[in-house]
Amino acid sequence: MDDVKALVFDVFGTVVDWRSSIAKHAAAFGAEQGIEADWTAFADGWRGKYQPYMNKVRTGELPWTKLDVLHRMGLVELLGEFGINDVGEHTIDELTMAWHYLDPWPDAPSGLSRLKAKYIIGTMSNGNVALMTNMAKYAGLPWDVILGAELAQAYKPDPKTYLTGVELLGLYPEQVMMVAAHQNDLLAAGAEGLKTAFVPRPMEFGPARKPDPTPDPSFDIVAADFRDLASQMGV
Amino acid sequence: MDDVKALVFDVFGTVVDWRSSIAKHAAAFGAEQGIEADWTAFADGWRGKYQPYMNKVRTGELPWTKLDVLHRMGLVELLGEFGINDVGEHTIDELTMAWHYLDPWPDAPSGLSRLKAKYIIGTMSNGNVALMTNMAKYAGLPWDVILGAELAQAYKPDPKTYLTGVELLGLYPEQVMMVAAHQNDLLAAGAEGLKTAFVPRPMEFGPARKPDPTPDPSFDIVAADFRDLASQMGV
Numbered sequence: 001m002d003d004v005k006a007l008v009f010d011v012f013g014t015v016v017d018w019r020s021s022i023a024k025h026a027a028a029f030g031a032e033q034g035i036e037a038d039w040t041a042f043a044d045g046w047r048g049k050y051q052p053y054m055n056k057v058r059t060g061e062l063p064w065t066k067l068d069v070l071h072r073m074g075l076v077e078l079l080g081e082f083g084i085n086d087v088g089e090h091t092i093d094e095l096t097m098a099w100h101y102l103d104p105w106p107d108a109p110s111g112l113s114r115l116k117a118k119y120i121i122g123t124m125s126n127g128n129v130a131l132m133t134n135m136a137k138y139a140g141l142p143w144d145v146i147l148g149a150e151l152a153q154a155y156k157p158d159p160k161t162y163l164t165g166v167e168l169l170g171l172y173p174e175q176v177m178m179v180a181a182h183q184n185d186l187l188a189a190g191a192e193g194l195k196t197a198f199v200p201r202p203m204e205f206g207p208a209r210k211p212d213p214t215p216d217p218s219f220d221i222v223a224a225d226f227r228d229l230a231s232q233m234g235v
Numbered sequence: 236m237d238d239v240k241a242l243v244f245d246v247f248g249t250v251v252d253w254r255s256s257i258a259k260h261a262a263a264f265g266a267e268q269g270i271e272a273d274w275t276a277f278a279d280g281w282r283g284k285y286q287p288y289m290n291k292v293r294t295g296e297l298p299w300t301k302l303d304v305l306h307r308m309g310l311v312e313l314l315g316e317f318g319i320n321d322v323g324e325h326t327i328d329e330l331t332m333a334w335h336y337l338d339p340w341p342d343a344p345s346g347l348s349r350l351k352a353k354y355i356i357g358t359m360s361n362g363n364v365a366l367m368t369n370m371a372k373y374a375g376l377p378w379d380v381i382l383g384a385e386l387a388q389a390y391k392p393d394p395k396t397y398l399t400g401v402e403l404l405g406l407y408p409e410q411v412m413m414v415a416a417h418q419n420d421l422l423a424a425g426a427e428g429l430k431t432a433f434v435p436r437p438m439e440f441g442p443a444r445k446p447d448p449t450p451d452p453s454f455d456i457v458a459a460d461f462r463d464l465a466s467q468m469g470v
Contacts, residue, residue, distance in 0.1 A: 130405030133380045145368045170365030
C-alpha cells in the first residue's frame with residue numbers, strides 16, 4: 001500500500017447522493033411547471049436509463065456520446081413515461097444540468113481534503129469533464145485532476161477507462177487506488193492491476209433497495225466512509 | 236466579459252518561473268554528481284530544446300509524444316552539449332522530473348485562489364497531465380481542471396488544443412478566457428474565439444532578454460499580475 005500515489009473515485013453514489021439531489025431538482029422543476037409527481041420515483045427512473053443508454057455506446061449502436069447527452073436522451077424518454085408533455089427544449093436542457101449539481105455524502109468533502117494532503121485525488125467517473133468540474137465547485141470536492149470516461153471515450157467498466165487515467169497520471173496501475181461503492185467497478189479496476197477500496201453507501205438507492213454489503217475478498221480496503229478511508233490510508 | 240465562465244492558463248512562464256526553478260534543480264543535480272557548470276545557462280539551453288522538439292510532433296516527424304518524453308530527449312542532447320557524460324538512465328529520468336516541480340510567481344497562488352471563487356480555472360499548457368498535476372500540488376495552484384495539449388494530442392498554438400479544452404468544459408469559446416504571458420499563444424486562442432488576457436512576465440527569460448512588452452491591441456485584458464487580473468475580473 002506504500003506504493004499508492006493517487007486515489008481515483010467513482011462519483012455518482014460513492015461521493016454524491018444522486019437520488020435525493022435529483023429528486024430535489026426535479027421537484028423544483030415540477031413546482032415551476034405546475035406539475036405534481038413522485039419526484040423520488042422520477043429520480044430512480046432517470047437513473048434507470050443510465051446503464052441502457054451507456055450500453056448503446058458500449059455496443060456501438062451510438063458513437064461516443066458524452067453523459068450529458070445520454071442524460072438528456074433518457075430524460076426525454078422519462079418525461080413521456082410520466083405523461084409530462086409540452087416541456088420546452090430549453091427547459092429540458094436546464095433540467096439535464098441537474099446532474100452537475102449533486103450534494104455530497106456528509107463525510108465526502110472533509111475525507112477528500114484529508115486524502116489530498118498526501119495523495120493525488122481524482123475522479124474516475126462516467127460523468128463528463130464539465131459535469132465533474134461544475135459538481136466539484138458546487139459540492140466542495142477538492143479534486144486535483146478530472147479523469148474518467150470522456151478522456152478515454154469509453155464507459156466503465158471498460159478497461160480503457162481505468163488505464164487511460166493511469167497513463168495520464170504517469171503512474172503504474174498498482175500506484176493507483178480505485179474507490180467505489182459499487183463492487184463491479186472495483187472488480188474491473190482490480191483486474192487491470194489497480195488497488196481497490198470499497199466504501200459501501202447503503203442508502204444510495206433509498207431505504208427499500210439495499211445493495212449487497214458483503215465485500216469481495218479481493219478488495220484491498222473496506223471503509224465505512226471517506227473519513228475512515230483517510231484514517232486507513234494514514235492521513 | 237460577463238459571459239466568461241472559465242479562465243484557462245498557459246503555465247510555463249505565465250504561472251511558474253521555470254528558469255530559476257530548473258536552474259535550482261540542475262544545480263542540485265550538479266552537486267550530487269560533483270559537476271560544475273553554469274546551471275542558469277543549462278536551464279536556458281533545456282528550454283531552448285522545447286520548441287524544436289514540439290516541432291517534431293507538429294510536423295509529424297514524431298507521432299504524438301507527451302512533453303515529459305520530449306523533455307527527456309532534449310535533456311540527453313543538452314547533457315552532451317555540456318560535456319556531461321556517464322549519467323545513468325535513472326538519474327536522467329529523475330532530472331527530467333524537475334519540470335514537475337517549478338516555483339510559482341509570487342502572485343500566482345493567491346491570484347488564482349481569488350479567481351477560483353467566481354470562475355472555473357484550468358491549465359491550458361503544453362505540459363502533460365501528470366506534470367501539471369504534480370506541479371499544482373508542489374506549487375499550491377488550486378486548479379479546478381487540468382486541460383491542455385495531452386488531452387488534444389496537439390501542441391499549442393494548434394487550434395485543436397484550445398478547442399478541445401473548450402469542448403471538455405461544455406462551453407462556447409467566448410465563455411473561456413485564455414491567460415498567458417506569450418502574445419502568440421493569445422493570438423492563436425483569440426483566433427478561435429476565446430477571450431484573451433495578457434499578463435507580461437518581464438523576468439521570464441532573465442534580466443538580459445526582455446520579451447516585447449507592447450500588447451497586441453486585440454487583447455481583452457492586460458494585467459500587471461494575477462492579483463490585478465482578479466481585480467479586473469471583479470473578484
